[in-house]
Amino acid sequence: MTQIRKSDIAKIKELDLLTYFKNYGPDELIRNGRNESYYLRHHDSLKLSNGMWYWWSRGIGGKTALDYLIKVEGFTFKDAAIYLKDLIQNHPPTKHYPSRKPNLPFRLPERNDSEYKVFDYLVNERCIDPNLVKELIKNGKLYEGKFTHDAIFVGFDEDHIPRFACRRSTVTNHKQDCHGSNKEYSFNISKSDNEVLHVFESVIDLLSFISIAMMYDIDYSSASYLSLSGISGNDQRISIALMSYLDRHPYINHIVLHLDNDPAGRASSSSIIQALKNRYDIKDKPPQEGKDVNDYLKILKKF
Known part of the structure; x- marks a missing residue:
């Protein structure tokens, strides 16, 4: 029986959902506008933004890939933890940090002297x-x-x-x-x-x-x-x-x-x-x- 140590759980909980998909399922991500926010191809009411995710059609959300696998994909905690543990060990992920800023600088248009x-x-x-x-x-x-x-x-x-x-x-x-x-x-x-x-x-x-x-x-x-x-x-x-x-x-x-x-x-x-x-x-x-x-x-x- 596969054992999961506390140190493994700690590493698993560090894996946010955006990093998970960027490394292991980039084709699932659909970018929304200029900012670093996304929808999922097969769950198009699930949004990833500012390091968090929210599944609007079900009213649930979270941050980690572990949360996602349990709440959205129906994994048990143990099965999700084992799956992610093996994934991280065999293919260590590159951390992806979401940007909160637009790619283009924002500046209000110049104002007229009167309205x-x-x-x-x-x-x-x-x-x-x-x-x-x-x-x-x-x-x-x-x-x-x-x-x-x-x-x-x-x-x-x-x-x-x-x-x-x-x-x-x-x-x-x-x-x-x-x-x-x-x-x-x-x-x-x-x-x-x-x-x-x-x-x-x-x-x-x-x-x-x-x-x-x-x-x-x-x-x-x-x-x-x-x-x-x-x-x-x-x-x-x-x-x-x-x-x-x-x-x-x-x-x-x-x-x-x-x-x-x-x-x-x-x-x-x-x-x-x-x-x-x-x-x-x-x-x-x-x-x-x-x-x-x-x-x-x-x-x-x-x-």
């Missing part, structure tokens, strides 16, 4: 509530880019350091994330202890939803709001913006999806519900009319 064009665009073309726009400008979440006069929406980390920005042209349909942006900190309006999270494809839709609430004198401060900064119709995995947000906000237990009324939006909503339904109370509430929430706001305003 006149952005204010005019959001209020008069997009029907966003003017008081909401003023509040975003005041707290640094929105400003007007110099030269281009784009609307720049900013996402912050836990220390209120800008980590993400996306730009929306005020004269064309152009929109994109700024270079070096960390999508884990996509634009959001949040309070740390809120239990309800509303999720949108774009910042404009997020602001449109809050504007609708303000139209009807509904207090929106008891919930939090997250923009995914776009979705891909060909990618059925969960957005890193949503997964990372939920990692950082453990109080969330209700999620309301307001993605677009198009094939990509409907498919993405279905994927999110399938992956998270065992952990969260999750509802799908696309706009009642129009393609997206901003369309619906315009309809209500009879714009």
Whole structure:
């Protein structure tokens, strides 16, 4: 009978899951965006990020390969320990250290001297509530880019350091994330202890939803709001913006999806519900009319 010593167990527990797959199963890893985070090919709701892993569809996670083999692959503790002991002895792994930094340097676009064009665009073309726009400008979440006069929406980390920005042209349909942006900190309006999270494809839709609430004198401060900064119709995995947000906000237990009324939006909503339904109370509430929430706001305003 194979014996496992305490020293063997200690070495086994040092093997994190990313190092395990980098050494023994690299084809299983699917990189997600520019940051050092991954999904697994055969468990596409299992995410590896910042040295940890989390299986969203089952609501379980951990750090080590030992945890993974027991909780995900169904090994007994003894079988998993023996397997990893032999693997480490016969093929010593090279430690892989995850990087928390984007590959590209992040720098906010230069700010214009005024926000006149952005204010005019959001209020008069997009029907966003003017008081909401003023509040975003005041707290640094929105400003007007110099030269281009784009609307720049900013996402912050836990220390209120800008980590993400996306730009929306005020004269064309152009929109994109700024270079070096960390999508884990996509634009959001949040309070740390809120239990309800509303999720949108774009910042404009997020602001449109809050504007609708303000139209009807509904207090929106008891919930939090997250923009995914776009979705891909060909990618059925969960957005890193949503997964990372939920990692950082453990109080969330209700999620309301307001993605677009198009094939990509409907498919993405279905994927999110399938992956998270065992952990969260999750509802799908696309706009009642129009393609997206901003369309619906315009309809209500009879714009």
